[in-house]
Amino acid sequence: MIGVAVIGYGYWGPNLVRNFAEVPGVRLAAVCDLNKERLAPVKARYPSVAITDNYDEILSDPSISAVAIATPVSSHFKLAMAALMAGKHVFVEKPIASSAEEAERLVEEAARRGLVLAVDHTFVHTGAVRKMRELVDNGLGEMYYYDSVRVNLGLFQHDVSVIWDLAVHDLSIMDYVIQHKPVAVSATGISHVPGEPENIAYLTLFFETNLIAHIHVNWLAPVKVRRTLVGGSNKMIVYDDLEPSEKIKVYDKGITLNGDQKANGEKVYQALVGYRSGDMWAPHLDVKEALSTELREFAQCIEQSSTPIADGRAGLRVVRILEAATQSLAQRGRVIELEKIRRVA
Amino acid sequence: MIGVAVIGYGYWGPNLVRNFAEVPGVRLAAVCDLNKERLAPVKARYPSVAITDNYDEILSDPSISAVAIATPVSSHFKLAMAALMAGKHVFVEKPIASSAEEAERLVEEAARRGLVLAVDHTFVHTGAVRKMRELVDNGLGEMYYYDSVRVNLGLFQHDVSVIWDLAVHDLSIMDYVIQHKPVAVSATGISHVPGEPENIAYLTLFFETNLIAHIHVNWLAPVKVRRTLVGGSNKMIVYDDLEPSEKIKVYDKGITLNGDQKANGEKVYQALVGYRSGDMWAPHLDVKEALSTELREFAQCIEQSSTPIADGRAGLRVVRILEAATQSLAQRGRVIELEKIRRVA
Amino acid sequence: MIGVAVIGYGYWGPNLVRNFAEVPGVRLAAVCDLNKERLAPVKARYPSVAITDNYDEILSDPSISAVAIATPVSSHFKLAMAALMAGKHVFVEKPIASSAEEAERLVEEAARRGLVLAVDHTFVHTGAVRKMRELVDNGLGEMYYYDSVRVNLGLFQHDVSVIWDLAVHDLSIMDYVIQHKPVAVSATGISHVPGEPENIAYLTLFFETNLIAHIHVNWLAPVKVRRTLVGGSNKMIVYDDLEPSEKIKVYDKGITLNGDQKANGEKVYQALVGYRSGDMWAPHLDVKEALSTELREFAQCIEQSSTPIADGRAGLRVVRILEAATQSLAQRGRVIELEKIRRVA
């Protein structure tokens, strides 16, 4: 049995506790929160689970081999690094850390010690996103674009911009779905609350191939939208997370190019670009709770010394983009090369 | 009676002919097209209308006091300038010209001669867009953002990018709806057909006030979207042009700021930003054909020496943004100040 | 060449004229309307077509071998019967006649003379309805139900109830899509305009098999709905005619029955009924104009002495249901056996 401790029992911690309690091979050993009063319901519901406000107790407990960190982002690095140095496997909420440098150091430390480092990119464990990946791998053809909109009213954050709060979802999904990795980013945005971070932002991601990605995030929209378009040379996908079912629709649509016929003048060009319009198809999706799937995978990676889908490197790739986007945002969209932010992964 | 000639009888010309034939105070005098065969149906339906493939005949006809130009963009400047120099009032398809310089010269010439110069920004004459303007003027509060998406599959143009083809609609609508004028633009995009202009583009427009605008245009999308979000400090609008009715929805939603309470720490901040969520309202819209309204306005401006809603200056402002966006696009989103492109208006 | 005359140039007649003018093998010979002034545009556009307000001229013209009747329903029988007796093939607007008896006499007369009698059930020539039929024939399994809603605001008719105006569409579509024919009908409804026919009605159709059909029609609805659900033992269809594309969606959903396991008690029952939920699929549809397809078929049937998809018998079956529903409506839903209304077909 893998002894697991959950660190932080605020908004997300209870979900981790509830799910870890059901993972085969895992023993939920302890829950830790600085505010010990929050932990009373844990004791009531899980009498055998230890509760504490002292993180050191967790780190020094040899029966605990893994920690799951669900605290504010600013503390991720410190808590995760301490756990790794204590020889614990680590599962961290997204984003994995506050900067690419911090993320890199976690990745290096985990690698050096042969420990599992996972980041909670929950969406990559949903049926919808897994199906998207499957479609991208098989049948979408050459990747043309990835366009995502994630807007709603609230909840304004004080310490981070809308990019760190909302775009992190899109970036983690895209990191999983598309094999290609971006090389540069341009971001624009605005803050409507004096002295506070941006509440609207637009990111363009550039790739080495003929692919473009764009993410629109907004805390101040009158309607809620969660929609991603993925264009390939053979098929195109619409992923609408607000659809109760049919979240993924695959369109057998696109253009056909007849490269060899190219010549001068419009007529020939119009012959060059043709349009295909075929069936639409909404595959049935697995509806298992993503978090449950994810925690089982984490346990399995510990048992088998394997690498989780969303490992520390995935967490780092996402944070690197967030950091670059933040720099670009401050300069009205100046392109930031990700390489300048990269060190390790 | 104002004698009017329609120049160009391709895709849009027939709509101009059909509508001018019904405008009170206008006499549809002639239709001109280089391909005279196209004009046969005009003769059949409107026996009293002259048809010709010789533009000079139009220019030298003293009974014709206005021309409406519906030819390819590349010819707008030459045809419109010739008409102005011949003392004719001019109505031109959008975009008004191929460059800001051309547009400026048309604006100057029309001003010098006291002639009406109108550009066919058709949407600004729809009930939906007029209602948006009315709402922005009364009740929306301080303008926060303008976000528009105009995507579908096809029709790829050969000579111009998707910006000149699709974003021109959004820019002309925004120019009318919002009093503030942008000062700079950043545009990113991509072409998926080798050697051809961009078929996907994203524009961010910067303003001197705390306002941002963004336009997403795409010829290669699996679904058709025509949706604009307009955020104000008091209310927000969703304009969905594909809705059969209820194209405009007004949301009594937003944030409230209590600036004086600001202090350190998250708790105070969350008190600072509050969320309002009230009724939604879809005003009944005028459903008259926009083109008819527009041509009546053109006739009236000629009669009363007044300025059309979409005058040459509006056409110029839009072309200036298109030109700046095209420059930015070539430099992966580098900000282009519109002032550097401005000369006259 | 088949000489065709169009009778009635009101709302629908111009569509028949425009389409017949393009049908290969057809010569549009004449257009007849009691109000001769209406016919001026015909002469202008089709100089070779004769215009007349005298139906007898049409009937006595040996160069005319078919007539298409687009007059008010009350005149269908008289005009169609006269044409058949004059040896003309006949195409009639729906409903084919004002009563089952009239419809039967037309069917008999056409059969006796070996003439083509077609009814303008336009929808059965759309890509969507043809695809539904194809799906029902292949893959839907045993037919379970057919449920249709056709509601909107207006246009109230004075002489007939909403059943004759709107349900006639659903009945003609259902007659084509489903092989089974109903045996009885129960209809309820109401009129909200004193002294006028029902503006809301609900029809239930009973069959000999384990199938039920229901149609809801309403002239006084705040929203427009055109939606049909078709349930089969293997698959189910949603046909939404207001969808711009994807009008037909096929759901691989349903129940599974394990008949042999049946026993007492709820537990066994719940094991008995299982639920399947698979992919959804929206087949690409043919978008050719239905009326054009239909008129070509009419011409072909004349040439080849074959039977149109929507022949007089189809028209009769629909009118018989309309008549029975009208009787039922007057008796608050009393079941009317169609056999009591049936004589011929």
Place this chain on the structure above:
Amino acid sequence: MIGVAVIGYGYWGPNLVRNFAEVPGVRLAAVCDLNKERLAPVKARYPSVAITDNYDEILSDPSISAVAIATPVSSHFKLAMAALMAGKHVFVEKPIASSAEEAERLVEEAARRGLVLAVDHTFVHTGAVRKMRELVDNGLGEMYYYDSVRVNLGLFQHDVSVIWDLAVHDLSIMDYVIQHKPVAVSATGISHVPGEPENIAYLTLFFETNLIAHIHVNWLAPVKVRRTLVGGSNKMIVYDDLEPSEKIKVYDKGITLNGDQKANGEKVYQALVGYRSGDMWAPHLDVKEALSTELREFAQCIEQSSTPIADGRAGLRVVRILEAATQSLAQRGRVIELEKIRRVA
């Protein structure tokens, strides 16, 4: 403090327990279930609450003054009657009983003893339904129709038809929203599982005024629909319970009648019926949990000897319609007068 016992801890009981525990003035005293094992989590979470499998203990406990019954319908009457006879106030799941006769006897017993008898018509405590009632009372004008569709795939019941399972919701909502009460019902339907009750049904309800109601319920639909249209002479409502917000839309649409101008012929008729089309409006709705509101109202009625919105008489009216509809269903829609089923209320 009102001592309350919850009877039945299956699907719905836990919701009652969770909510009663929060109602001011209520002491959750006991939970009773025949299967005592189910009650373990109650003890864990609410240590002070008694648990028992012996209903008599509840009835004989003088500290318990009210019971909430969440058991299968077939047991409602027996349990509720025993509670009333023991002098307890009663809250029963819907439908209140298995027959109108049972419901009447409960109503009579509660009246005789001056006890509160409430039925759990949960929907009438939602913000959406309360708003509908408010609109019907103020501004909708004369009631024209009430049309409701409640369809989805599953969950087939073994002991009752789809009417008792799904239409009970619509009937309880309609009973609350519309002041008028139906006088007769016609129902049609079908079963697709041999030997089992109907899984599709259509109910028409007749009133003494010029109003009609219709309910479509279906366990075998490929899509989930929860949509009600309410037509009045001044305004019309669309209530879509699946909309995340904007569940209620009010349309300023309808017809206008000019009764005095009536004359012969169609032209005059068309002048008679005019169409109005104004704004649409989606009022902001209260989002408090309905069950919480409902249980607070129940407690208040006990304290103040007042009558709940959904009292025993409301429960009876609904059951009477269910019973009549069941009779009609067996006779292919024969009209059943509700008076023949009525005795008390």
